[in-house]
Amino acid sequence: MADSQKLLTNSLTNRERTAALLLLTLTVFAIGTAELLPMGLLMPIANETGVSISITGMLVTGYALGVVFGGPVLSAITGRLPRKIILSLFLCIFVIGGIVSTVAPSFGVLLVGRIISSLAHGTLFGTMIVTAKELAQPGKEGRSIALVGSGLTVSVILGAPLGTLLGHQFGWRFPFLVITCLSTAALLGIMKLIPPLPRVEVGSLKRQLRIVSRPSFLLVLLITIFGTGGTFAAFTYITPILEGISGFSEGWITIVLLIFGVGSFIGNIVGGRLADKQLMPTLLGGILLLAISMAIFTWASHDKVATVISVFVWGIASYSIIAPLNILVLQKAGDAQELASALNISAFNMGNAIGAFIGGLVIDSSLGLSAVPWVASLVAMIGILLAIWSITLDQQEYRKAGSFS
Incomplete structure (x- = not known):
């Protein structure tokens, strides 16, 4: 299985390899920006939903807890699935969480949407890192992982500030909608551009x-x-x-x-x-x-x-x-x-x-x-x-x- 995986990876052209890695980078950017969004929008969310700032902060805390505990558990459960299916499945869950957050009629529903997205976050990130390693040319695993990880730094530099700006200009729901659309585009791209990498043998x-x-x-x-x-x-x-x-x-x-x-x-x-x-x-x-x-x-x-x-x-x-x-x-x-x-x-x-x-x-x-x-x-x-x-x-x-x- 490992040999067939190497053969498939080595058969990729540089253009196909780069396109797949850039798509993963875009996905990391979308997920990283979504995680940071509430930090710059606490006031407008609190004002519209009628809850205090401290309660609104649960959107950040609840998300973090979902990542910490949800990622390892769901990764263990889905460990034998092909990686392309894992990426598609959990990005779909992430999109569903984004939709719920965008249309949430109350703070409670908004928190549920955030938790749904957070449960997909850990498994998505973990699988994308492994996929980046497997897509890399031999001896270049570190730079492939760094390229995909750069999506996270760009989300800090550009994504979160831009999301805050859009939220204050057009309402806090709008940046959630934009990220949800971007995540949907990433999902379609993964289904088309990520090769069906064979799984290495997974232990019990x-x-x-x-x-x-x-x-x-x-x-x-x-x-x-x-x-x-x-x-x-x-x-x-x-x-x-x-x-x-x-x-x-x-x-x-x-x-x-x-x-x-x-x-x-x-x-x-x-x-x-x-x-x-x-x-x-x-x-x-x-x-x-x-x-x-x-x-x-x-x-x-x-x-x-x-x-x-x-x-x-x-x-x-x-x-x-x-x-x-x-x-x-x-x-x-x-x-x-x-x-x-x-x-x-x-x-x-x-x-x-x-x-x-x-x-x-x-x-x-x-x-x-x-x-x-x-x-x-x-x-x-x-x-x-x-x-x-x-x-x-x-x-x-x-x-x-x-x-x-």
């Missing part, structure tokens, strides 16, 4: 669970959680830092955030290319640069020019580790690829939540807002220690295997 559910419960695999998930958590411990509160400490106006804050987004796009592409050559050095170097850049931002945030430079480097570092983490997870997943990838998506979301929570604790403590970046740096340092531990375990297992050969 018991075997898959045994793989993803191994200490070496769980260690990688922890690296994802703390690497991502380090970024979001500070990035969640970057606006009040830029306004209250750096002294930027509202217009300039948007520009600084755009600079972070440009850096993240560059970091994602560079990290994917370097991961194809040296996986663990790329991962370690990326997390180290992340920790250093956030620590420097603690002092740089008091000077506007230094702030812009450090934010740009921070953006590069934060997304340079995404492709290496995805590749590392897939390397350790064996025949539990989809389940492992979905668990890693859950770990990314868990890192977002934990990081934001830690940053909030720091703000409420005697340390205050100015201490958030260096505390975030310490969180990222935990990721470095875990990565070193992972390398040590791999070396021990390699030596042990050599002693038995």
Whole structure:
């Protein structure tokens, strides 16, 4: 089965391969934008549905929980289906959730629509990452994963701000409608352009669970959680830092955030290319640069020019580790690829939540807002220690295997 998969992948022309990868990138962009939409539309949604801002925030929290718990469970259940069918099925579910959200007559129905979409999110992302790896030319898996993952960075840079603008101009339902139409177009494209990749042999559910419960695999998930958590411990509160400490106006804050987004796009592409050559050095170097850049931002945030430079480097570092983490997870997943990838998506979301929570604790403590970046740096340092531990375990297992050969 694996040989037939390689034959089919190798038979694709560069044009067919590129078209399929760009289609997956578009799909990631649509899903990433849909996840972020409510953050910029809380006020108009709250005003129309008649609920408080805090209750409206459940649209974000409920979605995140659906991704964290729904992705691994549904990936395990559907693990033996062909990947093209999984993509089509779950993107259809995602579209249904978008339709429900667009026409929702009440907040409760809107929340149900968001949860429906979130349940498809984790499995879709996990399967698209595996598919991107399989569509890649040999030795270029990292850059293919980075290309597809760039859809997420573009959703942060362009999708979410544009969605907020459209929502304030034409009502909050309109951007939901646009994303639903875009997702429908992506669904039709997947049905036409994604080749019917044969499945590699998938282990039983018991075997898959045994793989993803191994200490070496769980260690990688922890690296994802703390690497991502380090970024979001500070990035969640970057606006009040830029306004209250750096002294930027509202217009300039948007520009600084755009600079972070440009850096993240560059970091994602560079990290994917370097991961194809040296996986663990790329991962370690990326997390180290992340920790250093956030620590420097603690002092740089008091000077506007230094702030812009450090934010740009921070953006590069934060997304340079995404492709290496995805590749590392897939390397350790064996025949539990989809389940492992979905668990890693859950770990990314868990890192977002934990990081934001830690940053909030720091703000409420005697340390205050100015201490958030260096505390975030310490969180990222935990990721470095875990990565070193992972390398040590791999070396021990390699030596042990050599002693038995």
